[in-house]
Structures are given as C-alpha cells and as structure tokens.
Amino acid sequence: MSIKTVREALNEAFAEEMERDAGVFIMGCDDGVKGNPFGVTMGLADRFGLERVIDTPISEPGFTGMGVGAAATGMRPVVEIMFCDWVTLAMDQIVNMAAKMRYMFGGNVEMPLVIRVPIGAGGGQAAQHSQSLEAWFNHVPGLKIVAPYTPADCKGLLKAAIRDNNPVMFFENKRTYAVKGEVPDGEDYLVEIGKAAVSREGQDVTLVTYSSMVKTCLQAAEKLEKEGISCEVIDLRTLLPLDYDTVVASIEKTGRVIVVHEACKRGGMGSDIVAEINERAFDLLDAPPLRVGALNIPIPYNAVLESAVLPDVSDVINAVHKSLSND
C-alpha cells in the first residue's frame, strides 16, 4: 500500500498488466514518446517499447477500428480518446463493431478492448474539450462502462477492464489526475466491475454519484453534517452494469436519494438511475428522487460562466434540503 495519484495509479496498472500479459498494448495520440498529455502513460514506451505504446495519427475512427480488430484477433488493446468530446468520431467502431461483435458471431469472437475516455470540464477548455458523454454508452447493449474516482479504484478497475473479455468504456475525469490516495500494491489487486462502494455512511439522504462528483458529494456531506443532516455517499465506480443492490440497500435506510454527476442533467445517467430506482424501490421512497447535473447548455469558455454551469457543493446541499423539505 502506498500513496499515489490517479495518474500514477493508472500508469502502474498499465505497467503491471503489460508485464503480466504480452498481448496488452496501448494506442492513442501522444501516448508513446510524449507519455500522454496528462502524463498517464509516462515512461511506459521506454519500458515496453513504442510497438506496445503506439503513437497514432489524429484519426479516432482509424485507431479505434484497429483496436477492435486487434481485440477480435487475440490482443488486449487499450485505446485512448484524448478528450471525450472526440469519441463522436469513433462511434461507429464502438457502437456497431466493438459492442456487437461477440453477439453477432455467436460468442465465437472475444472483444477484450478497453477504450479510455478522459471526461470533464474545468480550466476553460471550452465546449469541445469539456464534455462528459458517458450516458450515451449506457444506451448501447454490449458495452461495459466504468467511471472510477479514487486512485485505488482507477488502478483496480483499469486492470479488471484490461482482463475483461468484453469492450469496456473507461471514463476518467481529467480534473482528478492529481487526486491522491492509498493504492494497494501488486498485480493481483483488482476491483470487480459492477460493484459500487459506500464512500461515506449516513442515515438521512443517499447521494449516488461517480467520478469527480464523489469529491463534491463528500464535501457537501461534510458541511451538511454540521447542520445535523447525515448523508450516505455511494461511489458507483461502474455505471454498466450498475450496482442497484447497493443503491437500493442505501435507500432502504434513508428513503431519499439524489443522483449527482458532472454531465448535463437532461438525458444523463441520473435520468436512467432515477427511473430504475422508481421501478425497483418505489415503496422505499420518502421523497421524489432528485438529479443534480450540469446545466443543459454547452460548457462555456469563460471561467465564471463555466463554474456557473457545472454542479458544485452548494447545488448538492440545495438538493438535499429540497429532498428533506417534504414540500
């Protein structure tokens, strides 16, 4: 166990899996020589060679398609879309190829493909470099989606995703690369895909969240505790398949739930999670389930406007008050 950043934890996961399995390789823009713009693949090319940490041309459909082909033919590629915004270009390869191939070939083809997709706004990257589009993939059968927050979960889930024989969309938030935390050592450390974690126990309201908003929710919970309101914070970690057992168990305790994410509120993960909660746990609800997300507009370049659009601690606190108001 040692303290590492998310960046270091992901790098360590890569190194361990590439060491363990010669079929694991990385593809993406600037991943090789430069070690990725965020430093995630730093040093890996030196250690494993540019044949296994491949610098690609700026052609998301092209290298994503290469990843699909490599996975189908026995390799374990990890493709990186440098900014989530550009995953639009690779949609055909992801939605129609990667997600469907196992099914359409009657299980005769494995698809051990990981597509890393850094998401998130902050720092004035503007409308085409700030989006969190994870909810789109929730709509596509055949994919798995993970979106971890802590360094330990990032390591354990990336390793589990690489070992998984299905296509996994791996969403990491750019703003969290420097987040530090205890990370277990050793190549045997894995985090099971499809299991949520209770980040903070509470009695009054359940906050269901993932990725960067875990921190926001924990800060809100901290403040609310001073008002005598006890929040339970659930870090989903995996969005598909989603761990509704943990969510419902928490609602059974609190009767009130708020889903919080950075992505736009409309059509976001929260909409689907709330719908599912209504179907699975209607009789456990003491208040209507609420959603907190970004405003339904493009992310502005202007820093003041950007922060006004993104959900923050006060938005979460307001939602908790609303839930408890019984209005």
Place this chain on the structure above:
Amino acid sequence: MPKYLVLPKIGMNMEEGVIDEWLIKPGDKVEKEQIVLRAETDKAVQDIFATDGGIVYKLLVHPGDTVPCQEKIAILLEEGEEYTEETADQNKASAEPKPGPGTADVPERKPGGKAAGQERKKGKVRISPLAKKMAEDLGIPIEELSPEEEGKRIVKADVLRYEPPVPRESSVFVPFTPRRKAIARHMLDSVNHKPRVTLVTTVDCENLIAFREKLKKQTRVSYNEIIVKACAAALRVYPHMNCITQEGGFCIKEDINIGVAVDTPDGLLVPVLKKADQKGIFELAGEFGSLTEKARNGQLSAEDMSGGTFSVSNVGMFGIESFDPIINSPECLILGVGCMKETAAVVEHEICVRTCMQISLSFDHTVFDGAAAAKLLKAIKDLLDDPVMMLA
C-alpha cells in the same frame, strides 16, 4: 399598530367560553361593544361584544374552540393599516406584560379536531410511497396521518410518530361542558350549604283538572303555569318566605320570581317567571312558552335565568310519583311535582276513585323550620285542591 379583541368576562362565574359562531369576518369594520360573537358560557350561549374597534384582520379562534376569558380572539387593524410581524412585535413589546420567548408569531388556534380531519379528507392526501407502504403494513388508516407542517407531504417520520387513538373500551370519558360544570358546581354548593328537609303531601286533582279544562278552551295552558300561580299566591300569604340566602343571613325579596326547571338537550335550565304573583295564568303561560322555546334552542339569556326566589320542578310527565328536589341555591324553597294518578281516596267516609298528585317541598333548614314550610306547603296544596281559591 394592530389591536386585539379579547374574550370578555361577562359573568361573575365565567372563566372560559366555547366559540359558537362568529358574526364578523376579516375585512369587516367593527365598533367597540358591537356584538361580534356567540359563545357558550357557563350560563348559556351568549352574545359577546367587541372589546375594541377597528377593521378585522384575522380571527384567531374558531367555532368549537374553548377559550379562556381575556384570551386574544381576533386581530384588528386601523383603516388602511397593513399587518406586519414588526408592528405586531412592537405591539407586544409595549402592550403585553409578558412577552415570552418564541411568541413572535400570533398563535393561531387550530380548528377543532373534527374540522381539521374533514378538511384534510377533502383534497388528495400527499404521502410518500414509503409512508404509504408503512401505513398499510402497520394497518394505520392514511386519513389519520398528518404531516408535521400543514401542506407538506406525509413521510416516514409522520408514520413513526403516529399514535393510535386510545382503544375503545366499554366506558367513555366525557369531560364536562361549561354548562355541565356550572350545574355540577351549583348542585354541590346547594348540598354542601343547604341542609334540606322535604315535606310531601297529596293534592286532589279533580278541581284542578276541571279548572285547566276551562282555561284550555281559551288558550293553551299547562299545569306548570297553574302550579306556579298557586305557589306565587301562597308566597304572598307568607311573604317572609320569599327570600334568598346571602353571606351571614338571608334577603327577603319583594318580587316573587318563580323558576321552572326545563330539560334541554344540553342539560337542566331554569328560566324564571318574574313577578309571577302579579301576572295572570294566561300571561304566565305565554311567557313560559317562549322561555321554554328559547331554552330548547339554547337561546336563553343570563337575564332570563336570574333573580329567582322559588323553583318548581315537575317530573310528573315521566310517571314519577314523588321526589325530594335539591334547592336551587341561593333560593331556599323548591316544589317537586309528581304525576297525576287515579287513586283510591276517602271522601266523606266513602272510598272512591280520585285523580291525585303528590307534591313535595324541599326547604333550607338553615333559614326556615319545619312548621313554616309545612304551612306554606299546606297553602299551596289548598290552592291546587281548589284553584278558584287563588282569587280569594
């Protein structure tokens, strides 16, 4: 600055009132001493006057509420004045001797339990799925649940704090109404302070019946009015017995005012026929008829029931033959009237059937002795045996 109407104390014994009906509503202009409210006091449903004047802003009490005297019952404003909590606070600070903590808001009395329940049933019940499920599982009727604050959703916490009504037993505790409380106090006072002796005699009713038949041809007359008239006439013979007790003695009254016990749905009431000795039987009949009507409708005023010097209680209509009534303090005499009944009687050494009636006179032995009371009862009996003698 807002002013308040308070419930005035309009009778010596009045401690509280049950609001019966408001005669004003918010927006109305009210003059001081205008009748604004009807309330049930220890005596009767009475008209309550305004303790101040202004424009009615808000009624603070509702029909069915029990309100102590001097409690605020409505907020008044000056014409054109706006109500704000600030002005209310100022008012409190200056006008109220005891501004306790947490009294910034004018406390509004909730309507009586029944009314609230009916009100809630009108609309859809707002209840969370969890609270609804819990209520069903626990067998709690949803309409018995209420949110912590009016207008909010009923939630789990509201189900948890629900207290079932006390299970129904074969006995039911009924708290005294102000009327009942007053009757109880009055009876105990009489029993505790007036050592009572009851004398009984029998009236031969043949003449009485014939007398009434004659009167009835003219107008509607009951035996009560004839009996009242006989009592008044007898008291004129013994005027010193027309008295009421007072601290340390008794007070002989000139007016012979005779109360007659009337049974009403809310309990016993005793309207008083004033100066009964000076009125004819027809006049007494008319007056008694209207007093009885008022008594049954709860409209008797305190004036209608005060000033009595002698009472009559007639339970003959129930077939009761004889009883010894409790004296209506501070009076000293009460006549109990039994039923008329065909009886074997001896007239001029012959046994024959006569219609007879027993009458009993309870007297306060602190004031009179048996002989005086016996003479009075004999006088009453003689007048009833032969009513024409009332003219004598």
